[in-house]
Amino acid sequence: MWEDLQTCVFDAPFVVIAVAEEGRGAEQARPWIEKARPSYPCLIDENHVVSALYGMVNVPQCVWIDERGTIVRPPETAGSTDHFRKMDPATRTLAPALLAERNAARKAYLDAVRTWIRTGKHALPGDEARARLPVITPDMAMADALFRLALHLRRQGQEAEAAEHFAEASRLHPESWCIFRDAQALEPSGLAGGPAFWERVNALGNKPYYVPPRL
Amino acid sequence: MPTVLSDTGTHAVPPSGAGLLLSPQDTERATGWTLKPEGMCQAELCVPLPATMRQGERIDAAAFWRHLGNPVAHDRAGETWVLGTGPEQRNQALAGLQAPDFALPDLNGKIHRLSDYRGQKVFLTTWASW
Numbered sequence: 001m002w003e004d005l006q007t008c009v010f011d012a013p014f015v016v017i018a019v020a021e022e023g024r025g026a027e028q029a030r031p032w033i034e035k036a037r038p039s040y041p042c043l044i045d046e047n048h049v050v051s052a053l054y055g056m057v058n059v060p061q062c063v064w065i066d067e068r069g070t071i072v073r074p075p076e077t078a079g080s081t082d083h084f085r086k087m088d089p090a091t092r093t094l095a096p097a098l099l100a101e102r103n104a105a106r107k108a109y110l111d112a113v114r115t116w117i118r119t120g121k122h123a124l125p126g127d128e129a130r131a132r133l134p135v136i137t138p139d140m141a142m143a144d145a146l147f148r149l150a151l152h153l154r155r156q157g158q159e160a161e162a163a164e165h166f167a168e169a170s171r172l173h174p175e176s177w178c179i180f181r182d183a184q185a186l187e188p189s190g191l192a193g194g195p196a197f198w199e200r201v202n203a204l205g206n207k208p209y210y211v212p213p214r215l
Numbered sequence: 216m217p218t219v220l221s222d223t224g225t226h227a228v229p230p231s232g233a234g235l236l237l238s239p240q241d242t243e244r245a246t247g248w249t250l251k252p253e254g255m256c257q258a259e260l261c262v263p264l265p266a267t268m269r270q271g272e273r274i275d276a277a278a279f280w281r282h283l284g285n286p287v288a289h290d291r292a293g294e295t296w297v298l299g300t301g302p303e304q305r306n307q308a309l310a311g312l313q314a315p316d317f318a319l320p321d322l323n324g325k326i327h328r329l330s331d332y333r334g335q336k337v338f339l340t341t342w343a344s345w
Contacts, residue, residue, distance in 0.1 A: 002338070002340060005338060012335075012336055013334060013335035013336065014335055014336045014337075014338070015332050015335050015336075015337055015338070016337075016338045016340065017327070017329065017332065017337055017338070017339050017340070018340050018341075018342055019319065019339070019340070019341050019342070020341075020342055020343060020344070021341050021342070021343045022343060022344060022345075026320075026322055028344045028345070029322070029343075029344055030322055031344075032344055033322055034322075041321060041327050042321060042322070043319040043320065043321055043327055044319060044320055044321065044322065045319050045341075049317055049319065050317055050319070050339070050341060051341060052300075052305075053305070053308075053315040053317060054309070054315065054339075055305075055309065056341055059341045059342050059343045060340050060341055060342045061340070061341050062338060062339060062340040062341070063314065063339045063340075064336070064337075064338060064339075065314045065329075065336070065337040065338075065339060066336055067333070067334050067335060067336060068333070069313055069314050069329075069330065069333050070312050070313060070314065071309075071312045071313070071314050074309075078340045078341075113338055116336070117336055126312060129312055130310060130312060133306075133309045133310065134309075135306060136302040136305045136306050136309075137302055138286070138301070138302050140302065141285070141286045141299055141300065141301050141302045141305065142286040142288070142299070144286070144299055144300075145286040145287065145288040145297045145298075145299030146288045146297075148220060148288070148297045148299070149220070149288045149289070149290060149295060149297045152218075152220060152295055152297075153290060153295065156295075158290070161290060161291060165288070165290075178341075178343075181343070181345050182343065182345055184345070186345060190344055190345065191345060192345040
């Protein structure tokens with residue numbers, strides 16, 4: 001959906017940079033990128049470097065960066081919503097009213113990005129941006145190190161030991177869906193959306209999977 | 216040959232038995248810190264190297280890395296070591312609100328740096344196939 005942003009004609013110079021957090025490497029992302037044929041840079045991040053640098057915990061998350069390289073909106077959910085939790089499990093579809101709600105939320109977010117590009121609105125003052133930054137704890141930093149170790153071991157074919165380090169990384173940083181999901185075995189669809197995922201999602205209760213952005 | 220994964224890259228280092236005991240040269244490659252008479256130094260900053268982190272000519276690079284407040288992870292065989300970045304450095308990097316730079320390849324292997332796009336508004340977004 002970012003192509004809609006990139007192909008808009010703005011007075012201000014603007015670029016989408018999409019980063020694929022793909023611990024299994026570029027080939028996992030290739031079919032998606034080739035199908036989308038994006039006009040913007042689409043980068044491969046097999047060690048989740050960007051998530052670690054910015055304290056991101058899920059995909060899609062985004063950061064707005066101004067012309068001087070300043071973060072004007074820290075990581076937040078990029079247009080996705082929790083409506084998927086209300087899908088009919090048999091058909092994996094949403095009721096029309098819920099679908100309309102989801103689409104409206106996505107549109108509102110994209111509209112906000114366009115407004116920022118044109119007018120600067122929605123950029124946060126420094127103090128507020130700083131207040132919204134994630135705080136990296138020692139456990140999170142250790143989790144990222146273990147995750148990188150596990151990714152390396154999985155690439156070397158040492159899946160059993162990798163699984164142990166993935167599990168410990170996820171225990172230390174339970175809010176990170178990036179760590180949890182990239183560690184999971186993939187379903188035939190290519191998604192890490194099996195029973196373990198749904199068990200974890202359901203355990204959220206009233207907490208959101210995609211925290212709504214505060215526009 | 217053990218492998219060290221760190222922000223400075225992926226480094227093959229000589230086997231050292233237990234732990235991660237490296238020559239000063241290998242320590243510099245793996246950590247970016249240089250052994251000098253005043254201690255371990257990076258740019259203008261030097262920190263003393265405790266005697267317990269020296270074994271003859273070699274440096275206990277894992278202990279030094281933890282000493283700096285950074286995480287260290289390794290496999291059971293001691294063949295793969297990750298020298299991560301600690302919370303203090305990461306939080307400080309974000310608190311300045313200057314977007315942390317990175318360099319990543321696209322599908323064709325071309326490297327893009329975030330800083331290459333300075334002068335434009337950037338919508339940086341993550342996604343995944345999973």
